[in-house]
Amino acid sequence: MISEIQKNFYRITLRMPYRLRHVHAYLLAQDKQLALFDTGLNMPGAYETLKKDLASIGFSISNIRHIFLTHVHTDHCSMAGLLQKKTNVKIYLSAAAFDEYLHFRQADSAVSQARQFYSRHGMSSHEIDAVIEEYEDMRGIITEFNTDDYLQNKEVHEFGDWKFEVIFTPGHATGHVCFFVRKEGILLAGDHILPYIAPSLSPNIFDDNFRPLQTYSDSLQVIEQLPLTTIHPGHGNSFNGVSERLSEIRAYHEQRKQLIFGFVNEIPKTTYALANEIFGNSMPDFEKFMALNETYVYLKELKSEGSIKERMDGSVLVYTAC
Secondary structure, eight states: EEEETTTTTTEEEEEEESOOOOOOOOOOEETEEEEEEOOOOTTTHHHHHHHHHHTTTTGGGGGGEEEOSSSSHHHHHHTTHHHHHHOOOOOEEEHHHHHHHHHHHHHHHHHHHHHHEEEEEHOOOHHHHHHHHHHHHHHHHSSOOOOOOEOOOTTTTEETEEEEEEEESSSTTTTTTEEEEEEETEEEETTSOOOSSSOOOOOTTTOOOOHHHHHHHHHHHHTTTTTEEEEEEEOOBOOOOOOHHHHHHHHHHHHHHHHHTTTTTTBBBBHHHHHHHHHSOOOOHHHHHHHHHHHHHHHHHHHHSSSEEEEEETEEEEEEEE
């Protein structure tokens, strides 16, 4: 489904078979040229739907000249390579996002690193195998693309009458960016700020120093300084009241951090053990993986604050109260 937000500015909504039932891409039009922000999920029928949506407003796939990616999660980028093959379109993303994409494409090293990381945090080999199988399925969804057009923080791009700034907002993903149309006060937010849920945060398995929550919080502060009127997110309805939403997200993360902290005591526990204790152990394997990721994010922050202790116990990391 495509809808015109204002003259020459459109939202394209594509279905997904996940808990989040849809994802948005955004489109700027200038004469017969198009700039697409994110692409949606490369699932059966998605390309045909995009083609039909563009035809309904008098355009075709061949009119797309530029693709700007907020980040490289499959629901936001996985049709980029397909569109590039069809049109030779230029693809823009941050260098950190492209590195993340390359890790995803280079399966052997990524799988090896994932096994090491999740084993160290207490997952069994069987459960890791199930996660890697899911990972392989997702990897197959992303069509291969190339670029040497790396976005720079605060750089300004012009597309016809439109002018927008690149705002680096790592946290939800290492290389996440937003796009800010200063004249209209519009933010194309990707998954950085969503209207109904707090965006998920995950470890960077290639960088033990990465603090997802602190990094995300710092990025929220960057957004807070912008003169925003409307946020157009990757999922859910567009909204105003940015300050109120940021306060809600901050309060959510503080509440979750304190919840995790309440389960840490003098008994050494792995991240996986804590996740099972908090969320239960009857979940499917992939949901256990997501629960471990969430638990890790807050343990990482609590450790950095000096609220808990981390140490190696044999081949696993364990956590105790200070």
